[in-house]
Structure formats: C-alpha cells, structure tokens
Amino acid sequence: MTDRYQPVIKIYTDGACSGNPGPGAYVAILTFKDKEKILSRHFRLTTNNRMELMAVIDALKAIKTEGRPIEIYSDSKYVVDAVNKHWLTNWKRNGWKKVKNVDLWLEFDKVYQKFKPKLFWVKGHNNHHYNELCDRMAVEALSKPNPETDVMFEKSLENSGFL
Incomplete structure (x- = not known):
C-alpha cells in the first residue's frame, strides 16, 4: 500500500x-x-476587510505548486464565511450585485478556484500563535514608510465623492 x-x-x-x-x-x-514565508504589505488608505481579503489572495498567489492541500486560518469571518457559508457562490450567481470589494472578490475567486483551499476561522486575540504573530506584525507594518496606494479603494471613494 x-x-x-x-x-x-x-x-x-x-x-x-x-x-x-x-x-x-x-x-x-x-x-x-519546516519552511515559513512571510508576506506583508501596507497601504495609505484602505479598510480592514480589504486587508483581510488581500492577505489571503496574495498568500495563494505566492504558491507555485498546484495540487497540494491548503488550509487557511483567519480571524476574519468576512473571508471565511464567504466560502464556508457559500456567499461567494451566491454572489457569483447574482452577478456580484451589491457586493462590497468586488474587485478583490473577483481576484479571490480566481485563486480560490485554482487551489480550492479549506478555510478555518480562528478567534482573534485568543493565544493562537500564528494569529497573534500575524496581528502583531500587521500592526507594526502600519508605521512603515512608503505605503502603497489601494488604487481601487481610493478610486471608489473618489467616485462616491468621499475624497
């Protein structure tokens, strides 16, 4: 065997x-x-949900080999429930109407379909080693110089008259 x-x-x-x-x-x-790879980005203006979603997208894009099982652990119900509660399927069926962050969800859907990872929700700030580490590092990244521009988000703010 x-x-x-x-x-x-x-x-x-x-x-x-x-x-x-x-x-x-x-x-x-x-x-x-026994290997670890850390990805991090920071932006001058965005939302928490966009950061949670972009983290998963960019992590999946960093994977070079298809066919391996993938597990994603996130404290974002927004991301985890979109898959596990089939919101993503419904959003697609309904033509993405009234979906916030549709630019990122479309990108997420592509990498999700490619890798079919399993998503698991972990309670934030609950002594989960990697969740605590990610949280600490993300907060530290906020103060780094030269933030990127979340172009689609800022464009949506301009179009709504917010900027």
Missing part, C-alpha cells in the same frame, strides 16, 4: 487598519514542512 499523505500548506493571515477606512496592512505566513 502506498502512502497517500501529502504535506499541507498552511496559511495564517491577519489584517489591520488604523481607522476604518484608514492606513492598513496585512501579514500572511505560509508554512510548509
């Missing part, structure tokens, strides 16, 4: 915002066997 065990790629994510909207950042930690 052959061993069918495949090592799992585990992804831990968290987003942070100072104000909502406000400056934002995310951290994603990818683990595979």
Whole structure:
C-alpha cells in the first residue's frame, strides 16, 4: 500500500487598519514542512476587510505548486464565511450585485478556484500563535514608510465623492 499523505500548506493571515477606512496592512505566513514565508504589505488608505481579503489572495498567489492541500486560518469571518457559508457562490450567481470589494472578490475567486483551499476561522486575540504573530506584525507594518496606494479603494471613494 502506498502512502497517500501529502504535506499541507498552511496559511495564517491577519489584517489591520488604523481607522476604518484608514492606513492598513496585512501579514500572511505560509508554512510548509519546516519552511515559513512571510508576506506583508501596507497601504495609505484602505479598510480592514480589504486587508483581510488581500492577505489571503496574495498568500495563494505566492504558491507555485498546484495540487497540494491548503488550509487557511483567519480571524476574519468576512473571508471565511464567504466560502464556508457559500456567499461567494451566491454572489457569483447574482452577478456580484451589491457586493462590497468586488474587485478583490473577483481576484479571490480566481485563486480560490485554482487551489480550492479549506478555510478555518480562528478567534482573534485568543493565544493562537500564528494569529497573534500575524496581528502583531500587521500592526507594526502600519508605521512603515512608503505605503502603497489601494488604487481601487481610493478610486471608489473618489467616485462616491468621499475624497
């Protein structure tokens, strides 16, 4: 009998915002066997939900090998429930009407369909090692110089007359 065990790629994510909207950042930690890869970005103006979602998108995009099982751990019900409660399926069926952050959800859907990861919700600030680490690092990233521009978000604010 052959061993069918495949090592799992585990992804831990968290987003942070100072104000909502406000400056934002995310951290994603990818683990595979004994390796870790940390991704982080920060933006001058965005929302917490966008950071939570972008963390997962960018983490999945960083994976080079298809066919491995992937588990994503996030304290964002917004992201986890979109998959596990089939909101994503309904949004697509309804033509993405009234969906906030549709630019990111469309991008998420592409990488989600490619990798079909399992998503797990973890309670934030509850002594989960990687969640606490992601949170701490995302908050630290808020104060780094040279933030990126969340172009689609800022464009939506301009179109709504907010900026």
